[in-house]
Amino acid sequence: MRLLHFSDLHLGAEIHGRKDPETGMHTQLKDFLRCMDFMVETALERDVDAVLFTGDAYHFRRPDPLPQREFIKRIKTLSDRGIAVLLLAGNHDLPPGYGEASALDIFSVLSIPGVTFVRRPDVVSLPTRRGELRVVCLPYLPRRTLVSVDEERGLDEDGIQRLMGMRVQEWLEALLRKSAPNDAPTIFAGHIWIQGAEFSGSERVLSSVFEPIIPPGVLRHQRFAYVSLGHIHRHQAFDEFKPHIVYAGSLGRLDFGEEKQPKGFVVVELERTQKGNWEAIWEFVQAPTRPFVTVKLDVRDSNNPTQAAIDALNQNRQIDGAVVRIQIFVKEAQREQVNLGRLRELLEKRVDHISTLELRSEGMTQVSDEPVSRSLGEFEQILHQSPIEWLASWIDELAKKEKQLGQRKSRLIELAQKLMEM
16 A cells, blocks of 8 residues: 655745745745645556655645645645545644634535544544555644643643653553554654754744643554654654654745755655565655745955855855755944845845845844754743743843844834834
């Protein structure tokens, strides 16, 4: 039996790109749909029996009709070709209020043949052209699904994490009891955070406070031939033991935190061993997503910094068709000599989107491109602050290197408060 596992589409994200005036479609949406088209084509070419989507179809909980239409069209293409499709709810797929509908609930109403949407923990049976496939499903579980406010009292964050992890294990054991063993292969599909998983950057901020961190050993059950996961945008696998635990990763690049990471999906072959057990052999397939490229140009030794930057960009082939951010390092006296308009005109003929085009000189605060590590306690403290408190903390941090910014703190806070009142 052959499966295709993909995840974390985030259709509707409009972070890096522009809108096409003729179609009204944002270039980041076009990029993600191009990757999804490639995934569908691969599923048809490889003659897969089932496609597993492990959550976060849309970037917003109430998506616009355009990304909804495009997603449904492509899922229906798989259905029309006789491929079973499992859609698992991720955190971006859940509605903001209790009792409200999810954007993916439309699949339960339309009843597209072979398409199953799973919003709550369950065991589903997917009929495929090569027989039954059983899937133990654990969609995204918000913190309050696992632990109440009363249960949290008197516990530190580590204690809360242990309690949530225990509840997830209880869910899993209950689901396995619900599914009596038979000859069909059984796999696991989840939108969860596994302990030891490496983040991309875009999904790291809120996760550590609001959801459980599951040890990989919890999912290493002999009944599972393969463990398909979503939620973490970096493709990675825990395959030193069986079953293989695999994050497909996001299908396209969402931001510069994913600049150097391959994006795509996983094709899985389920085979029966001589002992009668099912095992998986998997392969990661890269999707044709837009490259993200950071270019750092040092023109401090040039008498003509604009031309030096142009010459360097002309020699750089990586920026063609890419989302780029350009950082030009100059001496303070050179700042007025750099023609940013001319550089932007040159770049717009070659790149897909210019994220930033900036000058950096001595004395400027340098912002690190590396993600900042925070403890669980630090995240929790940050999340209890107001936006004004976030701004004040940020200014205090920057003022350690740029004293003048600290002197303007009160004025910046005052302006921010006025903006929030508008």
